[in-house]
Each structure stands twice: as C-alpha cells, then as structure tokens.
Amino acid sequence: MVDLIDTIVYAGRIKDKSALMSSSSGGAFTALSDFFLKNDNAVVAAIYNYENHMTEFQMILDEKQRERAKGSKYMQSKPGYIYREAYRWLMENPKKELLFVGMGCQSDGFRKFTEIKGIRDRVYIVDIICHGSPSPKLWKEYAESIQRKDGKITYLTFKDKRNGWKSPTAYVKVNGAEKPIKDYVKVFYNRCALRPSCYECPYATTERKTDMTIGDFWHIEATIPDFYDPNGNSLFLIHTKRGEELFEKIKGDMDYRLSNTTQCWQANLEAPTKKSEQREEFWSDYQKKGIDFVMKKYGTVPMKTRIKNKLLKIIGGVRTK
Known part of the structure; x- marks a missing residue:
C-alpha cells in the first residue's frame, strides 16, 4: 500500500x-x-x-x-x-x-x-x-462523416494554442487544410453526450x-x-x-x-458534470436521424444568439453560450 x-x-x-x-x-x-x-x-x-x-x-x-x-x-x-x-x-x-x-x-x-x-x-x-x-461511437461516426465529405483526417487537436491557452482552437487536417470541429466540441461541453x-x-x-x-x-x-x-x-x-x-x-x-x-x-x-436536460432528446435524435443531424442541432449556435453575442461584444457585455 x-x-x-x-x-x-x-x-x-x-x-x-x-x-x-x-x-x-x-x-x-x-x-x-x-x-x-x-x-x-x-x-x-x-x-x-x-x-x-x-x-x-x-x-x-x-x-x-x-x-x-x-x-x-x-x-x-x-x-x-x-x-x-x-x-x-x-x-x-x-x-x-x-x-x-x-x-x-x-x-x-x-x-x-x-x-x-x-x-x-x-x-x-x-x-x-x-x-x-462521450460515447466513442459518437466521435467515430463524426470523424467518418468528415472523411466521406472531405477526405482522410491526418491530424487532430482539440486545444491548439495559437490564440492562447484560454481560447483553444479545435480542428482536424484533411488534405493539408484545417477544418474546424467546433460543433463536436460544443456537443461535448453542452453535457448531452x-x-x-x-x-x-x-x-x-x-x-x-x-x-x-x-x-x-x-x-x-x-x-x-x-x-x-x-x-x-x-x-x-x-x-x-x-x-x-x-x-x-x-x-x-x-x-x-x-x-x-x-x-x-x-x-x-467538486462535483461530477451535471446531466443536460436535453440528453434524452439528443440521443433520441441521434438514433433516429444520425450524426450530421445532431451536430447541426446541438453543435451550432443559433443565428439569433450569434447576433446577440456580436452586439454584446461591441458594447462589452457577457456572451451567451
């Protein structure tokens, strides 16, 4: 011992x-x-x-x-x-x-x-x-979806520090080009998966x-x-x-x-991550409609929120997630 x-x-x-x-x-x-x-x-x-x-x-x-x-x-x-x-x-x-x-x-x-x-x-x-x-199957299907559309993934990072440690950049490299994976990161942090x-x-x-x-x-x-x-x-x-x-x-x-x-x-x-109120809905959507659908629905910021965030940034307010 x-x-x-x-x-x-x-x-x-x-x-x-x-x-x-x-x-x-x-x-x-x-x-x-x-x-x-x-x-x-x-x-x-x-x-x-x-x-x-x-x-x-x-x-x-x-x-x-x-x-x-x-x-x-x-x-x-x-x-x-x-x-x-x-x-x-x-x-x-x-x-x-x-x-x-x-x-x-x-x-x-x-x-x-x-x-x-x-x-x-x-x-x-x-x-x-x-x-x-998150379920390893979720990432696997997400990566395979990228490859079907764009080509083989040759590099992956979730926390590139080009904009500093507090603002990490997540992307994959496909055919030498960077492709952002912000939608997957948002799903990871919204506690659904x-x-x-x-x-x-x-x-x-x-x-x-x-x-x-x-x-x-x-x-x-x-x-x-x-x-x-x-x-x-x-x-x-x-x-x-x-x-x-x-x-x-x-x-x-x-x-x-x-x-x-x-x-x-x-x-x-101090405590485990709290379960999202949308968790059951997320998995139901995933089972019925697949990876691309849930990434679009749960992994993107609605246009209304994006406009609000831009306005808040201009006047020095607090961003909404």
Whole structure:
C-alpha cells in the first residue's frame, strides 16, 4: 500500500517553451513522461488511432511515441489489454518502473490492479481532471462523416494554442487544410453526450488515491495573477508520498508555485458534470436521424444568439453560450 497524505497543490508549467506550446495546458504530461523515458522506464497513456478513430492506451517507450500521446482528447479512451501488458513489461524488466496516466476511473482501476498483483511500489499513477467521456461511437461516426465529405483526417487537436491557452482552437487536417470541429466540441461541453456513469463520477474531488492529479489550472489569472502565463498553466494535486517524490524529480524542469485547493477550485474538482436536460432528446435524435443531424442541432449556435453575442461584444457585455 502507498501512504496517502493531505493533498498538496502546485501551479506549474514546463520551462521548455516549444514543449509548452505543443501541450494542452502547462506541459505537465511532458515533464512527467520525460523523466521516465530518459531513464529507460515506461509510460502508459492514450494515443489517437487515425485508422479506426479510436483513442487507445499503449505502452510508450520513446519520445516519438510519447509525442503522439500529448494533447487533450474529447472522447473515451479504450484500455484494451493495457493492464496486462504493463504487468508483463514490469515482470520482464524487474529493475524498471512505469508511469500510468489516464482519467480518474481508469487510473484508479489500474491502482487496484497493481495492488492485487503486488506491484504498486513499482508504478506511479497519475490521473487527469475530467469533464466526462462521450460515447466513442459518437466521435467515430463524426470523424467518418468528415472523411466521406472531405477526405482522410491526418491530424487532430482539440486545444491548439495559437490564440492562447484560454481560447483553444479545435480542428482536424484533411488534405493539408484545417477544418474546424467546433460543433463536436460544443456537443461535448453542452453535457448531452456523456456516458451515464460520468454524471455520478466518484472522482470529481480533490481527494483521490492516485499519486497525482493533473489538469488545467483554470482561473489562475485571478487567483495567482503574478504567476499566470497566457501560453498555459498546469495544476498538480499530490495525494501520496510517492506523488511527492515524483514532483521532486520533475520540478527542475518546471516553473512552479505552491498553491491550495481554494485557489485551484474548478467545477469538476467538486462535483461530477451535471446531466443536460436535453440528453434524452439528443440521443433520441441521434438514433433516429444520425450524426450530421445532431451536430447541426446541438453543435451550432443559433443565428439569433450569434447576433446577440456580436452586439454584446461591441458594447462589452457577457456572451451567451
């Protein structure tokens, strides 16, 4: 067993500016995975598969493969046989260690697996703050719809930072051209498409049994303004002695600041995402009329709202979603 501690909170970002710009937030995953890969250890994380449009957990043993694992993925990742593969790798490499990075439910499942197998002291387990996971079928059909109309998707990002960390751009590349995927992102955030279990998630709290939780440090510009960086800021919640040791190992690559659970507050650290009142209607429409229909109905902002937002922007008001 690993000793739990009172949660320690840090704001941080990787010092390497190119790594920061290619990360979704402050480069926490890059800093953590760098430490393991440089020491010939292994990393387990989710990688997007452009052939089947699924996100799948893989064993990562080099930097090139790790680069494919970077970035937020607004879909559920498939664990497959990764628990067994990680166990086999550890058995074949008795002097090495492994970093596992996943959502709260996936990481806690791996924690329980390692305790049963007696290998908890050889793994470091990190989970990610999660809004919830939509059905993987939804994204797959959306991606396939794009490909039927425009051609093969060769690149995907949900959080390109060309307009800064607080205004991410989501797009796919098809035939070398960028195609926005704002409609899918809107569906993701309007809470219609998440799995039923996500609305009752037990991991939406600052108290967890993983070694560390990472995510965006939202509202840092208000709570720690002198440490804010428009190019990205990560949050680290440390839950165990092992997590403390891990942060010590990577902090030389980070700019960081001690914080607390009040400064880092965000909705999914207090409660699960609430179910949308439109959820049943959304799935009924999807079953009857398909992916293109629901993306148009639930993924676009009505013209009336767009005009209102433009007027509010001119006079300095608050936008409607």
